[in-house]
Structure formats: structure tokens, C-alpha cells
Amino acid sequence: MKIDWAALGSVFGVSLIVTVALVGLFTLGIVGLSKRESASAQGGSATLAATGAYACFAACAAAVAYGIYLIVA
Amino acid sequence: MEHITLLLGIVIVTALVFDFTNGFHDTANAMATTISTGALKPKTAVAMSAVLNLVGAFLSVEVAKTISGGLINEEGIRTEVIFAALVGAILWNLLTWLLGLPSSSSHALFGGLIGAAVMSAGWSSVNGSTVITKILIPAVAAPLVAGLAAMLATRLTYRLSNRVDVKATAKGYRAGQITSAGLVSLAHGTNDAQKTMGIITLALVTGGVIAPGSNPPLWVIVSAGFAIALGTYLGGWRIIRTMGKGLTDLAPPQGFAAQTSAATVILASSHLGFSLSTTQSCSGAVMGSGLGRKGGVVRWSTATRMFVAWGLTLPAAGLVGAGAEFLTKQGTWGIVLTGALLIAGSAVIWILSRRQPVTFDNVNDVDGATAEPAGVVTTAMASVAPPPAGPLAAADDLKTTIPGPDAEPARPATV
Numbered sequence: 020m021k022i023d024w025a026a027l028g029s030v031f032g033v034s035l036i037v038t039v040a041l042v043g044l045f046t047l048g049i050v051g052l053s054k055r056e057s058a059s060a061q062g063g064s065a066t067l068a069a070t071g072a073y074a075c076f077a078a079c080a081a082a083v084a085y086g087i088y089l090i091v092a
Numbered sequence: 093m094e095h096i097t098l099l100l101g102i103v104i105v106t107a108l109v110f111d112f113t114n115g116f117h118d119t120a121n122a123m124a125t126t127i128s129t130g131a132l133k134p135k136t137a138v139a140m141s142a143v144l145n146l147v148g149a150f151l152s153v154e155v156a157k158t159i160s161g162g163l164i165n166e167e168g169i170r171t172e173v174i175f176a177a178l179v180g181a182i183l184w185n186l187l188t189w190l191l192g193l194p195s196s197s198s199h200a201l202f203g204g205l206i207g208a209a210v211m212s213a214g215w216s217s218v219n220g221s222t223v224i225t226k227i228l229i230p231a232v233a234a235p236l237v238a239g240l241a242a243m244l245a246t247r248l249t250y251r252l253s254n255r256v257d258v259k260a261t262a263k264g265y266r267a268g269q270i271t272s273a274g275l276v277s278l279a280h281g282t283n284d285a286q287k288t289m290g291i292i293t294l295a296l297v298t299g300g301v302i303a304p305g306s307n308p309p310l311w312v313i314v315s316a317g318f319a320i321a322l323g324t325y326l327g328g329w330r331i332i333r334t335m336g337k338g339l340t341d342l343a344p345p346q347g348f349a350a351q352t353s354a355a356t357v358i359l360a361s362s363h364l365g366f367s368l369s370t371t372q373s374c375s376g377a378v379m380g381s382g383l384g385r386k387g388g389v390v391r392w393s394t395a396t397r398m399f400v401a402w403g404l405t406l407p408a409a410g411l412v413g414a415g416a417e418f419l420t421k422q423g424t425w426g427i428v429l430t431g432a433l434l435i436a437g438s439a440v441i442w443i444l445s446r447r448q449p450v451t452f453d454n455v456n457d458v459d460g461a462t463a464e465p466a467g468v469v470t471t472a473m474a475s476v477a478p479p480p481a482g483p484l485a486a487a488d489d490l491k492t493t494i495p496g497p498d499a500e501p502a503r504p505a506t507v
Contacts, residue, residue, distance in 0.1 A: 021221075021225070022224075022225050022229060023225070023365065023366060026364055026365045026366040027229070027233060027366050029364050029366075030233075030237060030357070030360050030361045030364050030366045030368065031233075031237050033356075033360045033364065034237050034238070034241050034353070034356050034357045034360045034361070035237070035240060035241045035244065037356045037360065038241035038242070038244075038245050038349075038352055038353040038356045038357075039241065039244050039245050039248055041245075041352055041356070042245035042246075042248060042249050042348065042349050042352050042353075043245075043248050043249070043252065045249075045264070045268050045348070045352075046248070046249040046252040046253050046261075046345075047252060048264065049253065049256070049260075049261045049264030049265065049268075050252060050253050050256050050261070052260075052264065053256045053257065053260035053261060053264075054256075056260060057257075057260075079268075083271055083275065086275050086355065086359050087275070087278065089359050089362075089363055090148065090151065090152075090275070090278050090279050090282050090359070091151050091152065091282075
């Protein structure tokens with residue numbers, strides 16, 4: 020009996036890193052957007068926060084696209 | 093399809109029924125967290141999942157070459173064996189649905205196949221070490237991987253967003269959750285509908301209707317896709333309730349972390365060559381996100397019942413499969429009797445389920461029987477308890493609007 024520990028280990032590692040990274044990025048995006056909202060409510064602007072937020076969302080969208088590619092391929 | 097015998101016809105219908113139970117058994121994987129956190133209305137959620145399952149079924153034409161993945165020796169497998177295996181898998185799926193326990197549909201199918209194959213050709217037809225590497229180890233690994241990832245992700249997302257108003261982030265979490273749930277649905281349609289197509293194709297090859305190695309006919313793809321989508325749309329509300337409400341109480345950030353973890357684990361595992369069960373990954377992710385929130389709890393007795401069901405899936409489906417194979421071996425009357433018993437068994441389970449129906453109306457209500465003391469401060473507020481959206485957000489919550497007044501569960505207050 021041969022257990023493929025390498026494959027199991029890489030599933031473990033990849034899942035852990037990708038999940039935490041994606042959730043982290045997405046949360047940063049949400050936080051950034053809400054900062055912009057509160058800034059504009061006070062009449063100011065938070066270009067940096069908004070740009071950062073959209074960059075985070077773009078990275079997440081790329082990950083989702085890659086996920087769909089994996090499903091189709 | 094001119095030479096379809098009675099037996100072959102029965103097998104095709106049974107395979108589609110299995111596909112259907114597979115659909116409604118596994119709706120919970122994609123949509124339980126989305127429904128329980130209120131990201132989508134129950135009916136919208138299952139409709140979306142059904143459509144994505146259907147799309148998934150057509151996306152990949154690479155049909156599973158073996159139905160058991162090397163678990164049993166499929167050379168010279170007889171059509172009756174496939175039928176008996178399906179009977180075992182369907183009955184176990186229905187029983188676990190009646191009890192509201194998420195369990196793997198693939199494992200039920202494997203169990204049925206093992207039982208039927210052993211009854212048909214003896215123990216030598218089962219590849220014992222593959223059972224360990226493909227079923228037992230993944231069954232332990234899946235909830236651990238997904239749970240750990242979800243727990244860390246939940247901690248991280250709470251830490252990052254703890255200074256932001258809960259209301260401002262709710263929309264974002266909602267979108268994130270729906271996206272990852274969509275990915276899980278799509279992946280499910282691709283994987284599990286393929287499985288049924290593989291079974292029907294194998295049965296057609298065995299029956300000499302199509303040449304070995306040929307692609308499934310279009311009607312097979314269409315019917316398998318629609319069977320799984322219909323099952324998904326009808327929704328296994330009992331299982332959705334257990335997964336979304338029974339194991340732990342999910343706030344939107346947790347639902348998002350859990351669903352993302354589940355989607356990642358499913359995709360990563362199937363593409364790195366160590367397949368993990370969708371159901372077990374999702375249940376693990378939900379529990380992990382329950383542990384990841386400060387003050388969050390996992391109801392271990394519900395979890396234990398689920399673990400027991402996982403352990404029993406293989407032997408139980410195997411026993412039924414073996415019994416069914418014993419009958420079908422007796423000749424045509426045995427096959428007809430097995431079919432009748434399958435229908436009778438399903439009818440009994442359905443009637444039992446009517447006693448306490450769980451539908452899209454009450455899927456988020458947890459009554460006293462299923463909600464048990466959660467361990468920490470358990471103030472079960474019967475009527476309109478607001479969902480705890482964060483560890484420190486209880487006061488804020490009272491001001492937020494809550495959709496669906498009838499769908500508010502009794503929730504343990506978090507501290």
C-alpha cells in the first residue's frame with residue numbers, strides 16, 4: 020500500500036495558503052471600500068484605500084477565474 | 093438505443109435516481125452557509141446552485157473512466173452488480189437525508205459497489221489498499237484540511253475587519269460568499285454528474301449497446317445533468333439545516349471563510365491528485381469557521397452524529413448493496429423484487445420525512461429538538477434574536493435590519 024503523502028501534504032499546504040490569502044485579500048478590499056465610504060461621507064476622499072481595495076478584488080477575481088479554468092480544464 | 097433490455101433500462105433509471113439523490117444530498121455543500129447567513133434567500137440559493145450544477149455537467153466531457161476509481165475490479169462487472177450498488181447507495185443517501193446528516197454520496201456509491209462486488213465475485217474483487225488510500229485517509233484529512241484553513245481564515249478576517257462597521261462589510265461578505273458557493277456548485281456539477289454519466293455509459297457498454305471506449309451519447313449527458321440539477325433545486329433542506337445551523341452558528345464573515353476554504357480545498361485536492369470528499373470538506377470548513385470566531389462554538393454532539401454517519405456509510409451501503417446483489421443473482425424475479433424493495437424503501441423514508449418536514453420556509457429555524465446547549469452562554473431566544481455578526485457587535489446588531497422575519501432562528505448569544 021502506497022500512500023501519496025506528498026500529494027496530501029501539498030493539498031494541505033496549498034489549501035491553507037490560498038484560503039487564508041484569498042480571505043485576507045477580500046477582507047482588505049471590503050475594509051478599504053468602507054474606509055472610502057466613510058471618508059466621502061465626511062467630505063474627504065480616500066483614493067489610496069479605494070485603489071488598494073480594487074486591487075484586492077481584482078486579485079480575488081483572478082483567483083476565481085483560475086478556479087473556473089481548473090473546473091473546465 | 094434499440095437494444096436496451098429491461099435490466100439495462102432499470103439500471104439507467106436507477107442511475108438517474110442516484111444522480112438525483114446526489115444532487116439534493118449535496119445542495120448543502122454549496123448553499124448551506126449562504127442560506128444560513130442570509131446571503132441569499134433559500135429558494136434563490138438552490139436555484140442558482142441547480143443552474144450551476146447543470147452548467148457544470150455540460151462543461152467537461154471527460155467522463156470518469158472507472159466508476160470506482162480502482163476500488164474494485166471492474167473487468168467483467170455485470171449489469172446486475174451496478175444495479176445492486178446503486179440500490180445500496182440510494183437507500184443510504186435517503187436515510188442520511190432523513191436524519192439530516194451530511195455524508196458523502198460518492199462514498200455511498202463506493203460502499204454499494206464494494207458490497208455488490210463482494211457478493212458477486214468474492215473478497216478478491218475488492219482492492220483493499222485502495223479503500224484505505226482513497227476513502228479512509230481522505231475522510232480524516234478532508235475535514236482537518238478544510239477546518240484548519242477555515243479557522244485561520246475566520247480569525248484573519250475578524251482581525252482585519254474589527255475596526256470597521258459591521259453594516260459596511262455585510263454586502264462585501266455576501267458577494268464573496270455567493271461567489272465561492274457558485275464555484276462549489278460548478279465543481280459539483282462537473283464531478284458528480286460525470287460519475288452518473290460514467291455509470292450509465294459503463295452499463296451501456298456492458299450491455300453491448302455502445303462500443304467500449306466510446307463517449308456517452310448526448311441523451312445520457314442531458315439526462316444526467318438535469319437529474320442532478322433537479323435534485324439540487326428541490327434541495328435537501330434537512331441537511332442544509334444541519335450544516336448551516338446545526339453544527340455551529342455562522343455570521344457572514346464565517347460563512348465567507350468557510351465557503352472559500354471549501355471551494356479551495358475541493359479544487360486544490362482534485363487537481364493535486366489527492367481527491368477529498370466535497371461533503372467532508374464543507375462540513376469541516378463550517379466547523380473550523382465556528383471554532384475560529386471568538387466565542388464561537390461547535391455542537392460536538394451533532395458533529396459526532398455526522399462522524400458516525402461517515403464511518404457507517406461504506407459498510408451500510410455495502411450491506412444493502414450485497415443484499416441487493418444476492419437478490420438480483422436469483423434471476424429476473426430477483427431484479428424485479430429488488431426494484432420493488434427500492435421503491436418501497438424510498439417511499440417509507442419519504443413518508444417518515446413528512447412527519448417533520450423541513451422546507452425552504454423553516455430551513456433556518458432551529459427548534460428545541462435540534463438546538464442543544466451550545467456550551468458557552470446559551471440564551472436561546474425563541475422569537476427574534478438577531479444574528480451575532482461579530483464577537484463584539486451584539487449591540488450594533490440590534491439596529492441592523494434583518495431580512496425575512498419568519499426565518500430568524502433561536503441563537504445562542506455570543507459574548
